[in-house]
Amino acid sequence: MGHEIEINDDGTARMAYADREMPWHKLGVAMKGLQTAEAMLAAAQADFDVVTAKVVACDNNGELLRNDDGTLVFLTDSRATIRVNGNGTYGGLATVGNRYVVQQNRECLDYALDIVGASAGDAVVDTCGVLHHGREFFASLDLGSLIIDPTGINDQIDKYLLIRNGHDGKTPITFANTSVRVVCKNTVMAGLRTASRVFSARHTRNVERAIERAQAVLEFSTQWAKEFQRMAEKMLATPVPKNSSQFNKLMNVTFPMPSKPTDRQKKNHNEVVGLIKAIYDNDNNAKGYGYNGWSAYNAIGEYLDHYREGTVKERAIASMDNNSWVTRTKIKAQEHLLSL
Numbered sequence: 001m002g003h004e005i006e007i008n009d010d011g012t013a014r015m016a017y018a019d020r021e022m023p024w025h026k027l028g029v030a031m032k033g034l035q036t037a038e039a040m041l042a043a044a045q046a047d048f049d050v051v052t053a054k055v056v057a058c059d060n061n062g063e064l065l066r067n068d069d070g071t072l073v074f075l076t077d078s079r080a081t082i083r084v085n086g087n088g089t090y091g092g093l094a095t096v097g098n099r100y101v102v103q104q105n106r107e108c109l110d111y112a113l114d115i116v117g118a119s120a121g122d123a124v125v126d127t128c129g130v131l132h133h134g135r136e137f138f139a140s141l142d143l144g145s146l147i148i149d150p151t152g153i154n155d156q157i158d159k160y161l162l163i164r165n166g167h168d169g170k171t172p173i174t175f176a177n178t179s180v181r182v183v184c185k186n187t188v189m190a191g192l193r194t195a196s197r198v199f200s201a202r203h204t205r206n207v208e209r210a211i212e213r214a215q216a217v218l219e220f221s222t223q224w225a226k227e228f229q230r231m232a233e234k235m236l237a238t239p240v241p242k243n244s245s246q247f248n249k250l251m252n253v254t255f256p257m258p259s260k261p262t263d264r265q266k267k268n269h270n271e272v273v274g275l276i277k278a279i280y281d282n283d284n285n286a287k288g289y290g291y292n293g294w295s296a297y298n299a300i301g302e303y304l305d306h307y308r309e310g311t312v313k314e315r316a317i318a319s320m321d322n323n324s325w326v327t328r329t330k331i332k333a334q335e336h337l338l339s340l
Helices: 037-043 105-115 185-193 207-212 214-218 220-236 245-254 263-280 293-307 312-320 325-339
Strands: 015-018 029-031 049-056 074-084 090-096 125-131 136-142 146-148 155-157 160-166 173-178 197-201
Touching: 029 037, 037 105, 037 125, 049 090, 105 136, 105 160, 105 173, 105 214, 136 185, 160 185, 173 185, 173 214, 197 214, 220 293, 220 325, 245 263, 245 293, 245 325, 263 293, 293 312, 293 325, 312 325
Parallel strands: 015 029
Antiparallel strands: 015 125, 049 074, 074 090, 125 136, 136 160, 146 155, 160 173, 173 197
């Protein structure tokens, strides 16, 4: 199974998600909007305890091995992580070293809430799930919900804090800023690969001290959000009427033509401008949020990411590359709009 989400004997999945969007695998419990950590952990059946135990040797038939004096044979340099199930049974997870310190899933989620300055009762958890039969846990907090112009426009930018915890002795406690909504093993890895900042800590006795540094490492995202909100609200307050001189100047600055353009270059430029005008005028932009700098900026971004010439893969790579001409073009448009 590509998703690697734990499936119970009754066929239910240990996964919960805010119902705004169903995961691709269609597994788990759909929760009404964002939820508290407690509610999501319970819905995903991820709030189990993990304990450590001594490791006893046995033969291939499952018989315990004993020394000549009848004492059991222990592996002194290893311990086992054991899941305590709600019905009183136990599930073996992995063998770990003697320095390994268990961090419960709920503790890692609480750390994440502290990092973003949320309280235990805040409804900010977007997804939550269990992988590899309990060996790994993931969740995501919705930092998005950046409200641009809280007076009513309510245009939202989705950003997430990814939380990852492992009970296998290999997976560190990890927090990452990412635009990927994690709903399975593959998206956890994709979120980590594309994360703008990642903080991880090993399961040792110093883990709590290490996690205290996570807020300093990841705090930039909070500052980024505040700065982005400031810029977005400024653009939102900048009128850019349809077919106006402001809009035409924006097009000329963002997509400049040579001083002596050929007929072909003129034709291409007019086609690009015409397409962006149509995107600007649709429900996702000006008709939804008004004829302003924010709508114009999003129209240009939508054209560059989805409508310009090129394959889907080529456009995606250019859009994610901070040094590509696509990114530079977006920055040029943003700087011009902020100067108005």
